[in-house]
Amino acid sequence: MKLANPLQYPIAVLAGGILLVAGVRLGRLPSVVVVPVAAAVAISAATVLQSRQPETFALENPALDRQLQQVRQQAQDLVQQAAALQTEAQQLLTDVHELELLGTVRYACDRSRELPAKIDQLSRRLSGRDSLLSVDDLQKQLAEVQQKQRTSSGVARDQWSKLATSLQRNIQLAKQGEDAREAQVVSLSTLILDAAGVLQQLQNQLRTADLTTTAAAEEVRSLSDEFNSMQENMDVLMANS
Numbered sequence: 001m002k003l004a005n006p007l008q009y010p011i012a013v014l015a016g017g018i019l020l021v022a023g024v025r026l027g028r029l030p031s032v033v034v035v036p037v038a039a040a041v042a043i044s045a046a047t048v049l050q051s052r053q054p055e056t057f058a059l060e061n062p063a064l065d066r067q068l069q070q071v072r073q074q075a076q077d078l079v080q081q082a083a084a085l086q087t088e089a090q091q092l093l094t095d096v097h098e099l100e101l102l103g104t105v106r107y108a109c110d111r112s113r114e115l116p117a118k119i120d121q122l123s124r125r126l127s128g129r130d131s132l133l134s135v136d137d138l139q140k141q142l143a144e145v146q147q148k149q150r151t152s153s154g155v156a157r158d159q160w161s162k163l164a165t166s167l168q169r170n171i172q173l174a175k176q177g178e179d180a181r182e183a184q185v186v187s188l189s190t191l192i193l194d195a196a197g198v199l200q201q202l203q204n205q206l207r208t209a210d211l212t213t214t215a216a217a218e219e220v221r222s223l224s225d226e227f228n229s230m231q232e233n234m235d236v237l238m239a240n241s
Contacts (some may be wrong), residue, residue: 067185068123074192075115081196082109085203092206101217105202108224111231115192122188122238126181133180135171142167144236155222156229163187163233188237195230198223 086109093102145167149160166187173180202223209216 064126064179064182064185067182067189068119068126071185071189071192072116072119072123074189074196075119078192078196078199079112079115081199082112085109085199085206088203089206093211098211098217101211101220104221104224105206108227108231111228112195115231115234118235118238119188126185133170133174133184135174138167138171138174138180141236141239142171144239145233148232148236152229155226159226159229159233163191163237166190167237184237188234191230191234191237195227195234198227198230202227 086106089102089105089109093099093105142164145160145164149157149164152160166183170180170183170187173183202220205216205220205223209219211217211220
């Protein structure tokens with residue numbers, strides 16, 4: 001763990017100062033002993049405080065930096081929403097014939113936990129002046145999406161089609177010499193917000209539908225599959241960025 005500068009954390013400085021005063025004035029210890037101990041306490045406290053803060057990345061593009069921070073917060077919100085849905089599903093789907101349905105919902109929700117870390121990795125790749133997305137990178141993404149689109153059907157096919165349209169727009173930006181990173185992050189943000197909407201539909205279905213019927217159970221499976229499909233879209237969008 002990287003040591004933090006205590007001067008950036010007033011609480012850490014306060015902790016070190018209190019120890020210094022207590023050691024010198026109350027404990028009557030020599031300053032040559034107390035000062036290093038107080039400094040070590042301040043640095044340790046600052047390092048702990050730093051570890052509790054979300055990781056940030058210094059990007060050359062301030063607008064992109066803001067967008068990535070916003071997307072990361074959206075991802076955190078999605079994780080919390082998925083965790084709440086998973087807990088509720090475990091309470092509602094308790095019959096033996098509902099266990100397979102519960103497994104489907106849990107799998108979809110579990111995958112979302114990886115999203116914030118993936119966005120951190122994306123932020124690292126997009127940092128710096130020399131990280132503009134190339135046409136080749138975007139075309140590789142588009143080729144993968146089009147392949148998945150050809151082998152999919154129903155809602156999943158529609159999701160891949162939307163992503164293909166976004167990538168084609170980003171390719172045009174890159175060909176014009178513009179920075180396509182912001183457009184790429186906006187596409188990711190849209191996917192996360194759409195995924196949150198699907199989770200809300202899934203929650204409504206679990207709460208209100210008669211899950212003993214085949215139609216209601218199939219709707220839950222369909223929404224879970226749609227959420228999974230969106231997460232696959234996110235993975236493709238972040239893979240080569």
